[in-house]
Amino acid sequence: MIKPFKDAIPVIEKIEAAGFEAYFVGGAVRDYLLNKQINDVDIATSATPEEIKAIFSHTIDVGIAHGTVMVIWKNHTYEITTFRTESTYVDYRRPEQVFFVRELKEDLKRRDFTINAMAMSKEGHIIDFFYSQDALSKKEIKTVGNANERFQEDALRIMRGIRFVSTLGFQLEEETLKGIINNKHLLSKIAVERITTEFEKLLQGQWCSDALAILLQTKMYNFLPMLASGKEGITKFAKTALFQLDLTEKWVVLLLSIGIKEKQRIESFLRAWKLPVKQMRHIQKIIYWILKREKMASWSNQSLYFATLSIAVSAEKIYQLLWNHEIKPNISILEEQYIKLPITTKDELAISGNDLLLWTNKQAGPWIKEMLLLVETKVVERKIPNDKQLIKEWLRECHQI
Ligand code: ATP
Numbered sequence: 158m159i160k161p162f163k164d165a166i167p168v169i170e171k172i173e174a175a176g177f178e179a180y181f182v183g184g185a186v187r188d189y190l191l192n193k194q195i196n197d198v199d200i201a202t203s204a205t206p207e208e209i210k211a212i213f214s215h216t217i218d219v220g221i222a223h224g225t226v227m228v229i230w231k232n233h234t235y236e237i238t239t240f241r242t243e244s245t246y247v248d249y250r251r252p253e254q255v256f257f258v259r260e261l262k263e264d265l266k267r268r269d270f271t272i273n274a275m276a277m278s279k280e281g282h283i284i285d286f287f288y289s290q291d292a293l294s295k296k297e298i299k300t301v302g303n304a305n306e307r308f309q310e311d312a313l314r315i316m317r318g319i320r321f322v323s324t325l326g327f328q329l330e331e332e333t334l335k336g337i338i339n340n341k342h343l344l345s346k347i348a349v350e351r352i353t354t355e356f357e358k359l360l361q362g363q364w365c366s367d368a369l370a371i372l373l374q375t376k377m378y379n380f381l382p383m384l385a386s387g388k389e390g391i392t393k394f395a396k397t398a399l400f401q402l403d404l405t406e407k408w409v410v411l412l413l414s415i416g417i418k419e420k421q422r423i424e425s426f427l428r429a430w431k432l433p434v435k436q437m438r439h440i441q442k443i444i445y446w447i448l449k450r451e452k453m454a455s456w457s458n459q460s461l462y463f464a465t466l467s468i469a470v471s472a473e474k475i476y477q478l479l480w481n482h483e484i485k486p487n488i489s490i491l492e493e494q495y496i497k498l499p500i501t502t503k504d505e506l507a508i509s510g511n512d513l514l515l516w517t518n519k520q521a522g523p524w525i526k527e528m529l530l531l532v533e534t535k536v537v538e539r540k541i542p543n544d545k546q547l548i549k550e551w552l553r554e555c556h557q558i
């Protein structure tokens with residue numbers, strides 16, 4: 158058995174020794190059978206959360222109400238979830254209440270797709286009640302049970318289905334695809350954060366353009382934040398060579414593809430997707446510099462300095478991709494140019510606001526920031542050397558002080 162599972166075997170052994178069942182479940186089993194890299198190993202058990210807490214000395218309550226306890230074992234953490242069913246779904250969302258059961262099969266039955274509904278014993282024996290291995294070999298994404306019912310229980314599964322198209326390169330089984338088409342409107346009932354998580358996984362998948370094609374085919378985009386009139390833009394986006402970009406850069410290309418360039422509209426779009434503020438600012442900066450780049454033959458020292466290297470590199474990559482449809486391998490030129498800048502941050506400037514106050518006898522005010530910016534620009538452009546005395550002389554000569 159491979160490493161992440163092997164490390165967790167003693168955890169399962171301990172649960173079994175206490176008289177309960179425990180298995181590896183979910184995505185890790187799927188990815189193991191697909192020879193893919195395994196992220197986190199999830200364990201399902203017949204023991205209740207309280208019973209698990211009595212077995213292990215180091216646990217964290219991460220979701221007791223949903224049956225999940227985190228166990229810390231030899232520097233690893235494992236999410237251990239009690240077998241459960243989710244029998245009443247209100248308003249097309251994940252239910253508030255779950256029912257713990259002692260049967261593995263019941264637990265596997267509530268899972269979204271057959272490829273995610275396998276269990277594996279600590280000996281590596283696969284437990285497959287729903288033809289999951291068959292679906293894996295056919296590269297098929299199929300709901301466990303009736304597709305309409307399963308999507309109506311929890312509409313997030315619609316999003317998950319197409320994100321697996323993107324990450325696994327699988328196809329949606331016919332009834333599952335029909336279920337998505339019939340129930341896509343229910344996506345508007347789902348918390349945006351959960352949609353965003355799945356959409357970002359979709360964006361990062363190797364088969365992203367296939368998933369976007371399904372987004373268009375099923376007209377699902379109509380129920381995603383701010384994408385309702387995005388048909389043409391998404392089509393354009395799907396044709397872009399996205400694999401060369403990181404997640405933030407992909408958001409930028411999506412925005413530009415659907416024609417959102419203006420500051421206020423960018424802000425509304427990103428807020429609608431509830432992206433973290435830091436990522437929002439990053440996206441906004443890249444777009445700002447792409448629009449500037451469109452008006453420049455190449456990066457001036459000043460632009461490179463004020464953009465910062467990572468933003469400039471992202472902006473340049475996207476600029477090339479959108480205008481030349483490929484990224485030239487010359488991005489490293491920007492790095493060389495950046496290294497040669499006289500200063501790369503304001504902290505490296507030989508003078509400070511205090512120096513300006515000393516040299517002028519003026520009251521502090523917004524003029525300090527303005528004058529520092531002027532000096533910063535001149536130093537970056539090599540119009541004056543980054544030397545305290547020489548900067549002072551230059552300021553005197555042009556009657557700034
Ligand atoms: P990844 O490799 O991206 O983590 P995953 O399949 O492990 O994919 P998780 O969100 O980690 O996805 O969920 C773990 C498991 O829980 C899934 O494999 C599936 O069995 C089950 N699951 C997750 N979300 C749902 C859902 N909305 N409805 C039913 N079962 C779900």
Ligand code: MG
Binds near residue numbers: 183184197
């Ligand atoms: Mg997972």
